[in-house]
Amino acid sequence: MDWKFPDVGEGLHEAQIVKWYLSEGDSVERDQPLVDVETDKAIVTIPSPVSGGIDKLLFQEGDTVKVGEVVISFRTSKEDTPKSSEAPRARSAPRAQAQEAPPLNVTRVAGGTVLATPAVRRLARERGIDIAVVSGSGPGGRVLAQDLSNEAAKPVEVHHGLVSLETTGSQSSQKILDAVDERRPLVGVRKRIAENMARSWAHAVQVSVFEEAEVEGLVKFRRELNERLGQEGRRLSYLPIIAKVAAALLGRFPDLNASLDEEAGEIVVHRAHHIGVAVDDPGGLMVPVVHDIDRLTLREVGDELTRLIEGARSHTLTVPDLTGSTFTITNYGTIGGVFATPIINYPEVGILGVGPIRRRPVVAQDDSIRAADTMTLSLTFDHRVVDGGYASRFLVSMVELLRDPTALVLEMR
Amino acid sequence: MVVGEFTQDADLLVIGGGPGGYTAALRGAQLGRTVTLVERESLGGVCLNVGCIPSKALIELSHRFGELPALAKRGVLTDGARIDRAAIAQACQVSVERLTSGVAQLLRAADVEIVDGTAVFSGAREVRIQAPHETSKIRFRDCIVATGSRPRGLDGFEVDHVTVLDSTDLLFRREPLNRLIVIGGGYVGLELGTAYAKLGTKVTIVESLAEILSGVEPEIQRTLRTQLRALGVEVITKAVLGELVRTDDGCSLALSAKDVDHSIEADAVAVLVGRLPNVDEVGLSAVGVAVGTDGRVVVDATMATTTPHIYAIGDIVPGPMLAHKAYFEAKVAAEAASGMKVANDAQVIPAVVFCEPEVATVGVGEEAAREAYGEIVVGRFPFRANGRAVVLDAVQGEVKVIADAASSRIVGVHIVGPEASNLIGEAVLAIELGATLEDIALTIHPHPTLSEALPEAVEVALGRPTHLIVQRKASKPVST
Numbered sequence: 037m038d039w040k041f042p043d044v045g046e047g048l049h050e051a052q053i054v055k056w057y058l059s060e061g062d063s064v065e066r067d068q069p070l071v072d073v074e075t076d077k078a079i080v081t082i083p084s085p086v087s088g089g090i091d092k093l094l095f096q097e098g099d100t101v102k103v104g105e106v107v108i109s110f111r112t113s114k115e116d117t118p119k120s121s122e123a124p125r126a127r128s129a130p131r132a133q134a135q136e137a138p139p140l141n142v143t144r145v146a147g148g149t150v151l152a153t154p155a156v157r158r159l160a161r162e163r164g165i166d167i168a169v170v171s172g173s174g175p176g177g178r179v180l181a182q183d184l185s186n187e188a189a190k191p192v193e194v195h196h197g198l199v200s201l202e203t204t205g206s207q208s209s210q211k212i213l214d215a216v217d218e219r220r221p222l223v224g225v226r227k228r229i230a231e232n233m234a235r236s237w238a239h240a241v242q243v244s245v246f247e248e249a250e251v252e253g254l255v256k257f258r259r260e261l262n263e264r265l266g267q268e269g270r271r272l273s274y275l276p277i278i279a280k281v282a283a284a285l286l287g288r289f290p291d292l293n294a295s296l297d298e299e300a301g302e303i304v305v306h307r308a309h310h311i312g313v314a315v316d317d318p319g320g321l322m323v324p325v326v327h328d329i330d331r332l333t334l335r336e337v338g339d340e341l342t343r344l345i346e347g348a349r350s351h352t353l354t355v356p357d358l359t360g361s362t363f364t365i366t367n368y369g370t371i372g373g374v375f376a377t378p379i380i381n382y383p384e385v386g387i388l389g390v391g392p393i394r395r396r397p398v399v400a401q402d403d404s405i406r407a408a409d410t411m412t413l414s415l416t417f418d419h420r421v422v423d424g425g426y427a428s429r430f431l432v433s434m435v436e437l438l439r440d441p442t443a444l445v446l447e448m449r
Numbered sequence: 450m451v452v453g454e455f456t457q458d459a460d461l462l463v464i465g466g467g468p469g470g471y472t473a474a475l476r477g478a479q480l481g482r483t484v485t486l487v488e489r490e491s492l493g494g495v496c497l498n499v500g501c502i503p504s505k506a507l508i509e510l511s512h513r514f515g516e517l518p519a520l521a522k523r524g525v526l527t528d529g530a531r532i533d534r535a536a537i538a539q540a541c542q543v544s545v546e547r548l549t550s551g552v553a554q555l556l557r558a559a560d561v562e563i564v565d566g567t568a569v570f571s572g573a574r575e576v577r578i579q580a581p582h583e584t585s586k587i588r589f590r591d592c593i594v595a596t597g598s599r600p601r602g603l604d605g606f607e608v609d610h611v612t613v614l615d616s617t618d619l620l621f622r623r624e625p626l627n628r629l630i631v632i633g634g635g636y637v638g639l640e641l642g643t644a645y646a647k648l649g650t651k652v653t654i655v656e657s658l659a660e661i662l663s664g665v666e667p668e669i670q671r672t673l674r675t676q677l678r679a680l681g682v683e684v685i686t687k688a689v690l691g692e693l694v695r696t697d698d699g700c701s702l703a704l705s706a707k708d709v710d711h712s713i714e715a716d717a718v719a720v721l722v723g724r725l726p727n728v729d730e731v732g733l734s735a736v737g738v739a740v741g742t743d744g745r746v747v748v749d750a751t752m753a754t755t756t757p758h759i760y761a762i763g764d765i766v767p768g769p770m771l772a773h774k775a776y777f778e779a780k781v782a783a784e785a786a787s788g789m790k791v792a793n794d795a796q797v798i799p800a801v802v803f804c805e806p807e808v809a810t811v812g813v814g815e816e817a818a819r820e821a822y823g824e825i826v827v828g829r830f831p832f833r834a835n836g837r838a839v840v841l842d843a844v845q846g847e848v849k850v851i852a853d854a855a856s857s858r859i860v861g862v863h864i865v866g867p868e869a870s871n872l873i874g875e876a877v878l879a880i881e882l883g884a885t886l887e888d889i890a891l892t893i894h895p896h897p898t899l900s901e902a903l904p905e906a907v908e909v910a911l912g913r914p915t916h917l918i919v920q921r922k923a924s925k926p927v928s929t
Contacts, residue, residue, distance in 0.1 A: 065741070065742050067739065067740075067741075068739070069739050069747060081737065081755045081756075083739060151858075151883045153881070153882050153883070154795075154881055157794055158791065161790045162790050176883075176885070350572070350573050351573075352573070
């Protein structure tokens with residue numbers, strides 16, 4: 037039978053094959069994991085719909101498959117009909133034992149295993165060496181720890197002689213290269229990020245400006261907010277406050293809440309304020325969106341951000357949660373890095389980078405130096421749409437509001 | 450969200466405090482993780498509380514008592530020796546408590562937070578904890594599921610702890626038992642049946658298959674049969690169970706075996722017919738964790754399930770339900786979850802049975818070896834030719850070693866005899882290291898010990914034993 041790619045939900049029409057669990061000729065049990073596919077948001081493991089043998093896999097890992105396309109053709113066995121769970125109950129009793137594999141007689145010794153001690157096998161794994169391709173120098177071809185070191189030493193020559201490798205490309209050196217460098221297909225979320233970054237870099241003319249804000253007042257303001265919220269068992273991070281302030285300023289600097297329609301040759305100024313927030317995840321960067329942030333209270337923005345960030349990390353967000361932003365904020369300071377030059381979330385015009393709050397020396401007007409809480413900020417903008425003065429004025433306004441929470445509350449929308 | 454429900458975060462969450470669970474927690478802590486462990490009953494799981502540990506205490510005491518008549522024959526007279534069941538039950542309990550409190554101490558020292566309750570998955574990164582008086586939630590970064598297994602029941606033989614007993618009843622029983630029927634001739638049935646026989650109970654073991662301890666080498670089954678007969682244990686194989694009727698002085702079990710109907714009178718029946726994995730109640734399928742047709746959780750070589758950040762180990766994943774397998778898998782899972790490049794590539798998992806005499810096996814049997822390797826060599830050495838075994842008056846049994854003829858690599862070792870459980874360790878190491886027959890033969894073993902039996906069996910396989918007379922075959926070249 038031919039198996040067509042099913043609709044995996046969420047209105048998506050295609051997905052990328054990340055990993056086949058089986059190959060052609062393998063036999064498969066119903067519900068055994070068959071293939072991992074990756075959509076924009078998540079990796080989904082699809083179990084086998086039938087028991088039988090795999091005749092043909094029509095897509096390779098890395099290929100994109102559309103809903104309705106034939107992906108696999110199965111050879112199903114006749115005894116595939118689901119077994120009735122209500123099999124006639126014989127009175128033969130400790131039958132439980134008869135059905136169960138005996139507890140003894142357990143082994144995984146197989147003819148094809150590599151001759152090496154457990155410690156050497158682990159060492160190979162740690163060094164990323166496929167022990168099966170290492171030729172052992174010990175008795176009977178045993179792979180020794182020294183053989184792994186020799187194997188690891190080989191790629192140095194390979195790197196120096198990359199040209200000759202390409203021209204000669206002998207099979208044995210290719211093997212060494214494979215054994216040393218891990219190669220994995222660029223698929224799924226990673227591929228999407230790569231494409232987006234390359235498009236942004238290729239189109240937008242990106243310039244970054246930096247500022248430093250004294251935020252003693254903001255720190256105190258947030259502490260007071262959290263004392264209040266603490267009674268409800270909640271906490272607010274700086275991000276909701278900064279997002280609200282940014283939205284307020286975008287009302288005064290509308291060209292930063294815009295995009296360039298290259299085909300039409302028009303600058304599109306967006307009426308709505310949808311703020312994208314970059315979320316770091318092991319699976320790859322995600323940018324969920326707080327929609328219409330100017331219609332939400334600070335408390336609501338906090339709740340929405342909590343939902344989006346958790347959703348991004350557990351890969352449970354829906355398409356609307358991940359699309360439609362008009363301006364983006366990246367809070368790189370939570371991990372580290374005093375300054376960064378964020379890349380524009382294309383086709384937007386601006387992206388605000390928020391650095392860490394740290395105690396730093398501040399020079400007062402009377403030239404005295406004192407320690408104060410300061411925050412670094414960076415704004416990357418598309419120089420095709422706005423100029424440096426416009427962007428700097430936005431950033432300076434931001435610094436002023438963050439320094440003075442009273443003014444901030446007045447401007448917040 | 451339920452009102453009043455409290456959510457906490459866990460870096461590494463371990464579900465189950467048995468051998469797999471507590472080992473995973475300890476290894477996670479060693480690797481710098483902040484570990485939370487959820488246990489619904491007692492730390493130590495089945496193994497420490499109602500399995501390996503108390504059963505070995507009972508078996509050991511019954512073994513010592515059973516040796517007394519033989520000792521008397523050799524001049525150690527212990528007239529009037531008798532059994533105090535209450536004191537034995539107490540001794541079993543003491544060994545349990547010492548070990549479980551040891552586990553609790555280890556976990557405390559590793560700063561593992563222990564949460565009492567039953568965990569059920571409520572999201573891909575979240576479990577709900579049901580405790581007697583409250584529920585809460587734990588959000589985790591990584592989770593290792595080690596929920597173990599429970600005894601399998603038998604229709605028509607529902608455990609009532611009076612006439613129909615489970616293994617726990619047998620372990621902690623304070624009253625003597627005159628006649629006991631053991632249903633199930635697997636390792637638990639043999640272990641407890643043998644222990645009870647040594648304590649003076651008339652034991653009948655009933656098994657539906659053709660042989661007891663199905664799956665082990667036929668030599669082992671033969672030795673066990675002989676020993677069981679000597680202990681007065683009756684073994685009925687190919688049995689088809691009939692009805693169990695309660696009588697005034699116990700019960701009567703009807704059964705037919707080899708077309709002959711029997712009726713066996715006894716004080717009680719013990720149902721020891723294997724174990725079932727605790728998978729369904731954990732709610733794994735709700736978060737996309739694939740479960741195989743065998744009812745076990747599907748995992749890869751790193752013990753990862755089909756759902757990211759969720760690992761599974763021990764009795765709920767494929768393979769024999771043995772604590773030492775869980776220990777090993779626990780370390781692999783904790784290391785993989787912590788970003789180490791590891792995999793479970795253990796070549797063999799040994800199995801031991803504490804019956805009379807002990808059984809221990811590792812690797813493939815003769816038949817399976819012939820299928821896998823074609824030509825094999827086999828060496829067998831009986832304990833009656835081992836000096837120490839003779840001194841111990843424990844000469845029943847033998848060591849059998851199987852090697853691939855082409856490479857001389859050892860692929861299976863099967864021991865039935867004294868201290869088999871302690872002797873098998875060397876064989877496991879030999880197979881894991883890829884040792885050949887020559888490697889063992891060229892290793893000096895201490896004399897006089899039972900450990901000499903393995904190199905002797907190896908020398909038999911190599912055709913040059915020291916302590917056995919080899920019948921020269923006519924086909925062999927005669928030396929000039």
